[in-house]
Structure formats: C-alpha cells, structure tokens
Amino acid sequence: MTNPKDDPEYDEWCDPDNPRIIKYDDILAASRRIEGQIVKTPCMRAHMSKRLGMELYLKEEFLQATGCFKERGVRNTLLLLNEEQKKYGVAAASTGNHAGALAYHSAQMGIPSMVVMPIHAPITKINKAERSGGKIVLHGASMAEAKHYAMTMAKEKKMMYINGYDHPNVIEGQGTIGIEVIEQVPNVDAILVPCGGGSLLAGTAIAIKHLKPDCEVYGVVTDKTYSMVEALKKNERVTIPLEPSIADGLAVNKVGANTFHNMRGFVDKMVVVREDWVARAIMHVIEEEKVVIEGAAAVGIAAIMAGLFPHLKGKTVVAVCSGGNIDATTLTRALERGMAAEGRLVKFKVTVSDRPGGLAELCSMLASLGVTMRDCVPERAWVKGDVFSVQLKVIVETRGWDHTKELVEAIKKHYKEYFFQEMERSDASGGAGRGPCHNSACMQ
Numbered sequence: 001m002t003n004p005k006d007d008p009e010y011d012e013w014c015d016p017d018n019p020r021i022i023k024y025d026d027i028l029a030a031s032r033r034i035e036g037q038i039v040k041t042p043c044m045r046a047h048m049s050k051r052l053g054m055e056l057y058l059k060e061e062f063l064q065a066t067g068c069f070k071e072r073g074v075r076n077t078l079l080l081l082n083e084e085q086k087k088y089g090v091a092a093a094s095t096g097n098h099a100g101a102l103a104y105h106s107a108q109m110g111i112p113s114m115v116v117m118p119i120h121a122p123i124t125k126i127n128k129a130e131r132s133g134g135k136i137v138l139h140g141a142s143m144a145e146a147k148h149y150a151m152t153m154a155k156e157k158k159m160m161y162i163n164g165y166d167h168p169n170v171i172e173g174q175g176t177i178g179i180e181v182i183e184q185v186p187n188v189d190a191i192l193v194p195c196g197g198g199s200l201l202a203g204t205a206i207a208i209k210h211l212k213p214d215c216e217v218y219g220v221v222t223d224k225t226y227s228m229v230e231a232l233k234k235n236e237r238v239t240i241p242l243e244p245s246i247a248d249g250l251a252v253n254k255v256g257a258n259t260f261h262n263m264r265g266f267v268d269k270m271v272v273v274r275e276d277w278v279a280r281a282i283m284h285v286i287e288e289e290k291v292v293i294e295g296a297a298a299v300g301i302a303a304i305m306a307g308l309f310p311h312l313k314g315k316t317v318v319a320v321c322s323g324g325n326i327d328a329t330t331l332t333r334a335l336e337r338g339m340a341a342e343g344r345l346v347k348f349k350v351t352v353s354d355r356p357g358g359l360a361e362l363c364s365m366l367a368s369l370g371v372t373m374r375d376c377v378p379e380r381a382w383v384k385g386d387v388f389s390v391q392l393k394v395i396v397e398t399r400g401w402d403h404t405k406e407l408v409e410a411i412k413k414h415y416k417e418y419f420f421q422e423m424e425r426s427d428a429s430g431g432a433g434r435g436p437c438h439n440s441a442c443m444q
C-alpha cells in the first residue's frame with residue numbers, strides 16, 4: 001500500500017485526516033504579531049448605504065500594499081518560521097493575490113521565495129508579484145497544475161510550501177480582519193465575507209463569533225465559484241469544475257481541509273450570487289464610492305444589490321472588500337456588462353433612409369433625447385425592403401431603464417423596422433421583486 005505522505009502534494013499542515021483546529025487566541029496572537037507590518041485598513045461607511053437601505057460599511061482590504069488581505073496570512077506565517085525554514089525559503093502556487101503577498105513580504109523579510117502562477121493568471125497580478133521582488137514561475141494551464149509543480153519543486157529544494165487558503169497560520173492571519181471589524185464597527189449586525197478556498201471566511205468567522213456571537217456571518221460565492229457551498233451541502237470536500245470567473249480570486253475547485261473543518265458552527269449561511277450582479281457591483285462601487293475593487297471583493301455588495309439579504313434592511317452590515325487587483329481588460333468588460341445589465345448600454349437595429357439626411361435624422365433624434373451614440377454599423381446587402389434604405393446596428397448609452405424606455409418609444413414612433421434585444425429589467429436598489437437566495441446552503 002502506498003503511503004499518502006509520499007505524494008508530492010501531501011502537505012502536513014493541511015492534512016484532511018488531521019485537520020488543525022483554529023482558535024480565537026491564535027487569531028489574537030496573529031493580530032499582535034503582524035501589527036505595524038500590514039495596513040490596519042479603514043472600515044468606512046458606504047455612500048450607497050441609504051440607497052441600499054442599511055448602514056453598510058466597507059472593510060477596505062484593497063488598501064494593503066499589494067492590494068489584498070492575503071498579506072495578513074502570509075506575514076503571520078513568515079513570522080512563525082524557524083531559522084532553518086527561513087534559510088531554505090518558502091514556495092506557493094497562486095492565481096494572484098497570495099502570490100503577490102508572498103513575493104512582497106518574503107522579499108521584505110529577506111526570505112527566499114518561489115511562487116508558481118498558472119500561465120493564464122491575471123496580468124495585473126503577475127506584474128504585481130514580479131515587481132515585489134520574488135521569483136515568479138509561470139507554469140501550467142490551471143491552478144491544479146501550478147500547485148503540483150510548486151509542491152514538487154518545494155520538496156526538492158526543501159522550501160516550505162505555504163497553502164494560500166488552508167495553512168493554519170494563514171487562516172489565523174486572515175482572521176485578524178474579524179478583530180478589527182468588531183473594534184471599528186462595534187454595533188455590526190452582520191458581516192459578508194467572500195469565500196474561495198475559505199481562509200478569509202473561516203478566520204473571520206471564528207474571530208467574530210468569539211467577540212460578538214450575535215453578529216451574523218455570511219460567506220458569499222458566485223454561481224461559478226461555489227466549491228464551499230457544494231462541500232457543505234455534501235458534507236465533503238468535493239471538486240467542482242472551474243469556469244472563467246469575474247471573481248477569479250474565488251476560483252478554487254476544492255476548498256481547504258482546515259477551512260472546511262473549522263467553518264462549521266461559525267458561519268451562519270452561504271449565499272450564491274450571479275456574476276452579472278458582481279459586474280454591476282464593481283461599477284456601482286466605482287461610481288458611488290470612488291474606489292476600484294476586484295470581482296472577488298465585490299460579491300458581498302453584489303448579493304445585497306441582488307436582493308439576497310432582505311432581512312438586513314435597516315441593519316448595520318460590513319462587507320469585506322478583500323482586494324482591488326483587477327486587470328484593465330476585465331474592468332472594462334465588467335463596466336460594459338454592468339451598464340448593459342442596468343439598461344444603460346442598449347443595442348438595437350433600425351432601418352433608416354439611405355438617402356442624404358437619413359442617418360442625420362436618427363442622430364438628431366438621439367441628441368434630442370440626450371442619448372449618446374457609441375457605435376453604428378450600416379448593413380446594406382442583406383436587408384429586405386427598398387434599396388434606398390439601410391439597416392443600422394446601433395449601440396447607445398442612456399441614463400438607465402426609464403431613459404431607455406423613452407428611446408424605445410421614440411424609435412417605434414418614427415421608424416417602421418426596428419429590433420431591440422430582449423432586456424430583463426432589474427433595479428439595483430435592493431433587488432425589487434427578488435426573494436431570498438434559493439441556491440444557498442444552510443450551515444446548521
């Protein structure tokens with residue numbers, strides 16, 4: 001019989017047969033250990049509070065030096081290494097934020113490091129990790145391949161492999177957020193925590209429930225990054241297929257052994273939010289709060305906007321905005337999708353006269369409505385009707401659903417042939433008409 005410890009992916013710190021118990025005292029010790037070495041981020045009242053009908057506070061973890069909370073766990077783990085471990089150095093595999101945090105803090109502390117990132121990791125995160133001074137190796141088409149390579153190399157080089165979401169010292173470090181939140185918003189009724197592999201949620205939940213047991217703790221995932229929901233439903237760490245996600249930081253196909261074990265009894269409920277709401281949340285946070293957050297960090301606000309927390313109306317709620325590392329291309333797409341989902345970016349076809357003045361007439365109608373034309377492509381060959389007409393494929397910007405309705409009515413009144421893509425109206429004001437999440441896994 002083979003010994004599981006001979007497997008290159010065996011990690012004594014994250015052994016499902018011997019899960020480590022995380023205690024509040026360890027989190028408190030971590031908080032003292034890392035003090036002054038990571039940013040104690042503000043927890044600010046959100047301007048969107050009134051619109052969302054609650055006192056919403058944002059724990060601004062994107063203000064960490066590498067733009068993400070992951071530094072907490074990394075710094076705590078590095079501070080606990082013995083001299084021999086410091087000499088050989090540390091290794092990790094990560095799609096982004098853990099990589100940046102490990103590269104940055106190990107360089108600061110003079111500890112050798114090697115971080116393996118899959119070749120398709122977000123460019124912002126690769127650049128950030130490289131700039132931090134660590135050794136970055138791009139390897140593998142997936143996180144699983146990168147991890148296998150990193151663990152094999154770490155064993156060969158006697159480096160310590162630090163699992164970014166399951167090492168017990170990492171979980172303790174992430175839990176320091178819970179201590180700060182209770183200090184900063186003592187009357188908090190509920191906290192919404194993004195969940196990927198689970199270190200942020202497990203650590204924070206343990207701290208919060210110790211300090212304020214009546215504060216509700218919710219884990220939030222997206223409909224493409226739901227491994228924790230699946231694991232809790234089935235009561236085992238199942239592997240889910242990974243699809244590209246706007247919340248790439250949460251894209252873990254199997255949750256941690258320690259996080260899974262420690263979560264129970266501390267997290268009230270898991271909630272799944274659709275990714276189109278995440279795009280809208282990113283857009284609203286930029287417009288209303290004037291800060292940029294990445295998809296993983298926006299899931300809590302997205303879930304509120306989607307109406308998944310109707311019972312939190314009038315309550316004091318903290319959303320952990322866990323990071324701000326988003327590629328310019330992903331951000332552009334998120335904004336476009338957000339605008340489209342809110343009826344502010346509209347696509348339609350209309351057939352107009354192809355004689356002089358036909359296009360000008362459409363333009364002046366749009367101008368009189370205050371609608372901005374973004375794009376206009378003429379189609380002359382595959383059009384029915386008379387040869388002196390042209391079909392225009394038009395993309396315009398409006399102020400929202402009511403304005404879009406005005407546009408649709410004006411086009412219908414002035415033109416015979418038109419086509420508007422079907423639009424599903426849903427307001428970003430607390431998700432009118434939406435009930436509680438049906439896709440949630442109750443933890444009790």
Ligand SMILES: Cc1ncc(COP(=O)(O)O)c(C=O)c1O
Pocket residue numbers: 068097098164165194195196197198199200201249250252294296297322323324
């Ligand atoms: C920005 C951001 N938020 C949340 C998470 C989820 O953290 P965890 O894997 O500990 O659940 C991550 C993980 O990388 C992240 O990068």
